[in-house]
Each structure stands twice: as C-alpha cells, then as structure tokens.
Amino acid sequence: MSITADTVKHVANLARLDIPADEVEGYVEQLSQILGLMDQLNSLPTDGVEPMSHAVEMLMPAREDVVVNSDARDLLLACAPDTEDGHFRVPKIIE
Amino acid sequence: MPIDPHYETVIGLEVHSQLRTKSKIFCGCPNIFGAEANTQICPVCAGFPGVLPVMNREMVNMAIKTGLAINGTINNFSVFSRKNYFYPDSPTGYQISQYDLPIVEHGELFINPEGQSKKRVGVTRIHMEVDAGKSLHEGIVGASWVDLNRVGTPLLEIVSEPDMRSSEEAGAYLKKLRAILRFLEVCDGNMEEGSFRCDANVSVRHYGAEEFGTRTELKNLNSIRNVMRAIDYEVERQIDIIENGDTVVQETRLWDANNNSSRSMRSKEDAHDYRYFPEPDLPPLTIEQSHIDDIRARLPELPDDMAKRFQDEMGLSEYDAGVLTASKEMASYFEIANQVVTVAGKKNAKATANWVTVELLGRLNKNGLEIEESPVSATNMGKLVALIQSGDISGKIAKQVFGFMFDDGGDPEQIVKEKGLKQVTDSSAINSEVDQVLAAHPEQVEQYRGGKTQILGFLVGKVMQATRGKANPAMVNSLLKDKLG
Numbered sequence: 001m002s003i004t005a006d007t008v009k010h011v012a013n014l015a016r017l018d019i020p021a022d023e024v025e026g027y028v029e030q031l032s033q034i035l036g037l038m039d040q041l042n043s044l045p046t047d048g049v050e051p052m053s054h055a056v057e058m059l060m061p062a063r064e065d066v067v068v069n070s071d072a073r074d075l076l077l078a079c080a081p082d083t084e085d086g087h088f089r090v091p092k093i094i095e
Numbered sequence: 096m097p098i099d100p101h102y103e104t105v106i107g108l109e110v111h112s113q114l115r116t117k118s119k120i121f122c123g124c125p126n127i128f129g130a131e132a133n134t135q136i137c138p139v140c141a142g143f144p145g146v147l148p149v150m151n152r153e154m155v156n157m158a159i160k161t162g163l164a165i166n167g168t169i170n171n172f173s174v175f176s177r178k179n180y181f182y183p184d185s186p187t188g189y190q191i192s193q194y195d196l197p198i199v200e201h202g203e204l205f206i207n208p209e210g211q212s213k214k215r216v217g218v219t220r221i222h223m224e225v226d227a228g229k230s231l232h233e234g235i236v237g238a239s240w241v242d243l244n245r246v247g248t249p250l251l252e253i254v255s256e257p258d259m260r261s262s263e264e265a266g267a268y269l270k271k272l273r274a275i276l277r278f279l280e281v282c283d284g285n286m287e288e289g290s291f292r293c294d295a296n297v298s299v300r301h302y303g304a305e306e307f308g309t310r311t312e313l314k315n316l317n318s319i320r321n322v323m324r325a326i327d328y329e330v331e332r333q334i335d336i337i338e339n340g341d342t343v344v345q346e347t348r349l350w351d352a353n354n355n356s357s358r359s360m361r362s363k364e365d366a367h368d369y370r371y372f373p374e375p376d377l378p379p380l381t382i383e384q385s386h387i388d389d390i391r392a393r394l395p396e397l398p399d400d401m402a403k404r405f406q407d408e409m410g411l412s413e414y415d416a417g418v419l420t421a422s423k424e425m426a427s428y429f430e431i432a433n434q435v436v437t438v439a440g441k442k443n444a445k446a447t448a449n450w451v452t453v454e455l456l457g458r459l460n461k462n463g464l465e466i467e468e469s470p471v472s473a474t475n476m477g478k479l480v481a482l483i484q485s486g487d488i489s490g491k492i493a494k495q496v497f498g499f500m501f502d503d504g505g506d507p508e509q510i511v512k513e514k515g516l517k518q519v520t521d522s523s524a525i526n527s528e529v530d531q532v533l534a535a536h537p538e539q540v541e542q543y544r545g546g547k548t549q550i551l552g553f554l555v556g557k558v559m560q561a562t563r564g565k566a567n568p569a570m571v572n573s574l575l576k577d578k579l580g
Contacts, residue, residue: 014179014368014370015179016181053174053196053373053379054174054373054375054377054378054379055375056378058378059378059379059381060150060377060378060379060380060381061149061150062149062150062151062152062155063123063149063150063151063152064152064153065116065117065118065151065152065153065154066117066118066123067117067118067123067124067125068118068123069122069123069124069125069137071134071135072136072137073132073133073134073136076133076136076137076138076141076143077133079143082238084235084238084240085240086131086132086133086134087132087133087231087240087241087242088133088183088240088241088242088243089238089239089240089241090183090230090238090239090240090241091238091239092232092235092237092238092239093182093183093230093232093239
C-alpha cells in the first residue's frame, strides 16, 4: 500500500491530530518508509511461525472478582477541565 | 410475518449482555446499576494516563460458561484488541474488545418460534469487551454531561449467523438466548435497563436468490417487541425501495418506538474505521483445557435439557415444556408447584402444567404481570392442584378458588374451608339433593326413561346448582343413572 497526502490527512483526522498543511509531505515520507520496512519483513519466510499478538511473552494475569474501590468522585472530577452537578461537562454532543 | 411472498427476510442479531460480576472487568470498582453518577469509578475505568487493566477472572469464566451453553468452541488462545474511536462516553478513546481471536466461536442455539417447529440458529462468535459510559443531553443547556459509572462493565457480544427469516424467529432467538443467560446466572437480561441489548442486521432478497441483499443495522431496540416491530418495519421499507427500482443503502438506522418508524443515523463514512490492533496492555488469554472441562462439569441444567426432562419424566407436551422453561423464574415456579402436588401424594405434572400455563399465565398476561410478580405463590398453586387431585374440590370450584387467590392471595386450603367450598362426597347428602331434583322435574325424568338420555346433563346441572357446585360431579352422575335406570 502506498501512502498519499490524502491517507495522512484521513488517518490524522481519525486520530484527531491537527497536522499543518506544510508538514503533510513529511509524514507521507516517514510513513512510507515505515511501510517499506514492513514490506522488507514480509519478505522473510514465516511459515510455521505463530503470529505474535504481544511483544512480551507472558500469560495474562487475572484478578479475583472483588470490589476494592470506593467512591472517589470528587477527587476524579477535580482532574477534569469542566464539571457540573457530579458529572463531567463536555461540549454538546449532537447526534 | 410474510409481508410480500416474493421476498425472503434475512436477519442476524448482535446482542450485548452485561455480566453480573461483582466488580468491573479491569478494575475493582463495583459493577452495579443505578448508582449516583460517577461514584463507581477509579483512575483505571475513567481512563487516566498510565493505568493498566487487570482482567477479572470471573468474567472469563462467565464467557466460557456461555460458550459451552451454546455448544460453542472455546478458544484456548484468544486475544484482546483495541477498537479506536472518539466519543465522550469512552474516556480512553478506545474500547478494549476482541477482534480476530474471540474467546468463543461456532456456537448454536435452538429456537421454538410460536407455531413453528424447532429451528437451529448459528452463533458465529462471542467476544469479551468493555461497556462505555453514558452521556446525558436532555435539559442541559449548551453542554452534555457524562456519567462514567458504566465504563468497565463486562460485556459479552454474542453475534448470530444470518439464520433468521422472520421477526418471530428473531424474537424467539432473543427469548432463548436470554433464558440461557439467566439460567447460567451470568446476565439478568433486562432490556429496559440495558443489561441485554440487541442490534439487528436486516436485509431482504428475492426467494431463491443466492446472494444476500444489502443490509441495514437497526439500533435502539429496548424490548423484544420493539426488535420485532423494527424488523417488520425495515423489511417493508426495503421491499418498497426495491419495488420502486431503487437500491437499499447500507446504513445504521435508529428505531423510534414512539412513532413506530426508523431514521438513518447519517453517520460519517469513516465512523467504522476503527483501526483495530492487538491490545498492548493485555497479553493474550490462554485457557487450560482442564479449566474448560471443569466449568463444563459444573454447568447448571439449561432450558433445553430441562424441557426434555419435563417431557421424558413428567410426560408433558413439547409445547408445555417449552413454555415452562422459557425463563428460570417460570421453571422454578412450576417445579415448586409440582413438588407440592407430588408431596401431597397426588403426583400429576400434566395437571400442574395445565394450571400454570393456562389459568395462571392467562391471568398474568391479562394483568401485564410476570411470573415473579404472581399474586399466587408456587406453593399455593401446588396446593390448589392437589385439592383437585384429591377430589376435595371440583375443577369448576377450583377456578373460583383460583380467582380468590389471584385477587387477594392466600392459601387455597384455607379459602376452601372458610368459604365452605369443599366438594360434597358424602353420598347420602348428594342422594337427597338428587331425589329432590328428580321430584322437581318429572317431565325430564320421563323423557330420559323414554330414551332421551342426553337429558341427563340437564339433571346433573340442576343437582350441581342445588349444591352450589360442591357435589362431586362423578358421584352425581352415577347416582342419577342408578335412580333413573
């Protein structure tokens, strides 16, 4: 797959990144290089190799189903830029 | 509902069911419904930087249980994935879900649509994921509010194959799935409160066509009835479009139950570009086969097994067995009532089943009540059936007693005693009533003796009337025959 200016703008939009117009070309180049490296990896023979889904080889740790947290609303709300009546307050979401 | 006989409806359902764990999926916050806003949150579920999720063991067990109950394959190796999207009710900016390696695949369940024979519906997959929070808009000026209590509630997404062909089948599927989840005690199945939510994928095609038509996804369906209505509406809408020579657009539509119609969500094209990737904060989940076997060995009796037992051991019809195992509450009501009848030495499951499915359910439906709201307790229902079986009251009187029980509650034995409804089985008492009736109706007696034997029913009725229904009808019958013959 080749990266174009449109791809960069599309991905930036999905990630809510505001990329100045004069920097788009730079990202086209960098992302293309990264994909080029992937292509290089793709050329390696991987028959019989299990697909890797995690960088660390470990089993998933699990916890018992117990409640350990209690109400910390005021502390957590205090971290938000805007709150009202026990809620996080955000710009109006228009459906 | 066959809307147009030239078209075939194709339906697949996605169900999100909230699991009844004590704590949330990745943190130790309580998993409860209806608490005051934002009081059930911590840095993990509220998506603060630097936190790490830790899997709730019980959630995995519940997913395995559910997978086994629908005869699915439990994958010994499954992977969590990150589904990226921005919405204020998801504080992390992504949802932890499963994508290409879900915990369960290739399941099935058997549905019993009304008036149709049993049908198999495939379950493509079940995956584990985390629920989002809630945003509130109404009555808030110039802003929206966000309540994160629900973030982190463990969810199972259960995806069916496009195997259903009518809204009735879709309704039957949801009822069966909900019953299974309730029997397993993994989900309470409350659609209004959102613990059991359904999206429907609907398309139509000409009969005999190989390819599926373009499908739409219906959302905002908060009851089984609404799912069925929305499907019927959508099928008609799609057929109209095709008949007018237009093409159906693949889109998500919101059901509006108040107006009995749906509208397009007009979401942006890239709304479904979720850029899934393996969740870096959670290593893959491996499950030992022995653990799966252990859970399988401890599975409770499920609706289909129970229905089979009711048929094999109690001689109930397939239909009655299906009705009585439609929910855990229904099944346990019947089993308690039947136990009372059996203990009273009058074992008769068929009679008990009849009273529950016909009289009780009829009355409950009429009053818009669920079985768990029944004013007649299971024990008292059993006592009533036992009274009939022992001949203490006739079926007719029993209906009267049942009426009192339904309206005011109470123990049928006491009601029968207090109201003097016990059946008269004392033959001398009935004898005198019979004699009086015969004396009062010489004309009918003559007719009977002249060969018009069907007049017997009239005379039985008169005796029953005279005893206010308390005489044992069989005894009245035979006494009359003796005296007339």
